[in-house]
Amino acid sequence: MSDTRPAPRISFVSLGCPKALVDSERIVTRLRAEGYELSRKHEGADAVIVNTCGFLDSAKAESLEAIGAALKENGRVIVTGCMGAEPEQIRAAFPQKDFSNLLAITGPQAYESVVAAVHDAVPAPHDPFLDLVPPQGVRLTPRHYAYLKISEGCNNRCSFCIIPKLRGDLVSRPAAEVLREAEKLVKAGVKELLVISQDTSAYGVDLRYAESAFGDRAVRARFFDLAKELGSLGAWVRLHYVYPYPHVDEVMELMAEGLVLPYLDIPFQHAAPNVLKAMKRPGKQDRTLERIRAWREAVPDLAIRSTFIVGFPGETEDDFQLLLDWLAEARLDRVGAFKYEPVAGAPSETLGLPAVPAEVKEQRWKRFMAAQQAISARLMKQKVGRRLQVLIDEAGPTVAKGRSKYDAPEIDGTVHVASRRPLRAGDVVTVKIEAADAYDLKGTAV
Numbered sequence: 001m002s003d004t005r006p007a008p009r010i011s012f013v014s015l016g017c018p019k020a021l022v023d024s025e026r027i028v029t030r031l032r033a034e035g036y037e038l039s040r041k042h043e044g045a046d047a048v049i050v051n052t053c054g055f056l057d058s059a060k061a062e063s064l065e066a067i068g069a070a071l072k073e074n075g076r077v078i079v080t081g082c083m084g085a086e087p088e089q090i091r092a093a094f095p096q097k098d099f100s101n102l103l104a105i106t107g108p109q110a111y112e113s114v115v116a117a118v119h120d121a122v123p124a125p126h127d128p129f130l131d132l133v134p135p136q137g138v139r140l141t142p143r144h145y146a147y148l149k150i151s152e153g154c155n156n157r158c159s160f161c162i163i164p165k166l167r168g169d170l171v172s173r174p175a176a177e178v179l180r181e182a183e184k185l186v187k188a189g190v191k192e193l194l195v196i197s198q199d200t201s202a203y204g205v206d207l208r209y210a211e212s213a214f215g216d217r218a219v220r221a222r223f224f225d226l227a228k229e230l231g232s233l234g235a236w237v238r239l240h241y242v243y244p245y246p247h248v249d250e251v252m253e254l255m256a257e258g259l260v261l262p263y264l265d266i267p268f269q270h271a272a273p274n275v276l277k278a279m280k281r282p283g284k285q286d287r288t289l290e291r292i293r294a295w296r297e298a299v300p301d302l303a304i305r306s307t308f309i310v311g312f313p314g315e316t317e318d319d320f321q322l323l324l325d326w327l328a329e330a331r332l333d334r335v336g337a338f339k340y341e342p343v344a345g346a347p348s349e350t351l352g353l354p355a356v357p358a359e360v361k362e363q364r365w366k367r368f369m370a371a372q373q374a375i376s377a378r379l380m381k382q383k384v385g386r387r388l389q390v391l392i393d394e395a396g397p398t399v400a401k402g403r404s405k406y407d408a409p410e411i412d413g414t415v416h417v418a419s420r421r422p423l424r425a426g427d428v429v430t431v432k433i434e435a436a437d438a439y440d441l442k443g444t445a446v
């Protein structure tokens with residue numbers, strides 16, 4: 001018999017990186033499968049789930065703010081995600097009277113515990129005749145792109161990072177499991193697959209590259225093999241969080257063939273050898289410029305995006321200058337920079353290296369951003385006059401917004417597309433580029 005009570009409503013806040021977003025999607029998929037509904041507002045919902053980020057102090061502050069808002073507007077709050085791994089920090093931020101309203105606090109990937117806490121807060125309706133979940137799951141990203149998480153955890157021990165402590169060592173998903181998920185997504189209309197993990201190029205090491213059966217063939221859990229198979233599904237495939245290990249060179253072949261987008265997201269973080277050493281970064285970073293050169297020879301239109309940390313403890317003016325010189329040589333397409341923030345529990349805090357004063361950090365960050373802006377503006381200008389394939393993200397009455405192969409959603413630039421015919425999100429159109437600034441392009445659909 002079917003339950004006639006109105007479906008319980010859950011409000012969901014998802015903070016943090018794409019990896020956390022994938023965790024959120026799994027929780028939401030499970031709750032929707034059980035008959036829960038999602039609410040757009042905290043007010044009136046039966047409970048609120050806050051998926052937090054605990055990577056930097058600023059992310060922690062944002063997470064605490066979101067928890068505070070949920071307590072105020074709703075009063076029944078379940079906390080999960082990276083910051084949930086440190087419940088004492090969360091409790092310390094709120095008065096004791098709120099403790100009973102924090103129904104549960106769980107760490108990252110604790111799907112079962114989150115779902116159990118929701119069951120305790122408000123029991124699931126049961127209706128075996130209703131199939132509420134589409135086969136591809138419920139996604140929080142727009143219909144036309146999806147993040148595909150290929151592994152959890154990380155075997156590296158970068159000194160500024162507590163992710164391995166929070167999420168443990170690398171655990172890769174078998175290749176067939178990833179490919180089945182990707183196939184379902186593409187069948188459901190996804191036009192772009194964004195491959196994510198903590199260290200995408202290390203994929204499969206823990207499985208010793210074991211084969212698994214996908215369709216009529218066996219696919220090895222290897223970065224190259226997985227990328228090749230994903231590339232044959234008919235969607236754009238974009239690789240994030242890749243480290244410059246030697247075997248990344250092989251993937252250039254797939255980019256040159258057009259199977260994988262000519263795009264690499266490699267968090268270099270710095271260029272000065274002693275800073276990289278103190279950061280304990282993976283990959284052979286001393287020869288990255290050579291490597292970038294070789295990659296561009298193989299794939300001339302390769303776009304590289306990266307992130308950097310300025311003001312890491314012990315970073316001298318010479319180190320910083322070396323970073324600026326490196327940046328000028330590397331001519332990266334998209335760059336983000338963070339000022340180093342002390343992270344409680346991260347080894348970088350116990351290295352005994354002198355902290356860079358806040359005003360020096362600020363100044364270096366501004367110099368870094370100005371240098372990159374000039375590089376970026378030059379590179380963007382070179383795109384004027386070209387015809388680019390653009391995936392439309394947002395339809396508009398006269399101008400739609402989209403992205404070329406060289407830009408990932410949310411972190412990179414936009415192409416503003418004028419068109420005489422109406423464009424829909426998910427359309428791929430050819431656009432003649434007519435203008436550029438340091439980050440975005442403008443053009444007309446042809």
Ligand code: SF4
Nearest residue numbers: 154156158161163198
């Ligand atoms: S590669 Fe380094 S920064 Fe990235 S998750 Fe692993 S330890 Fe953290």
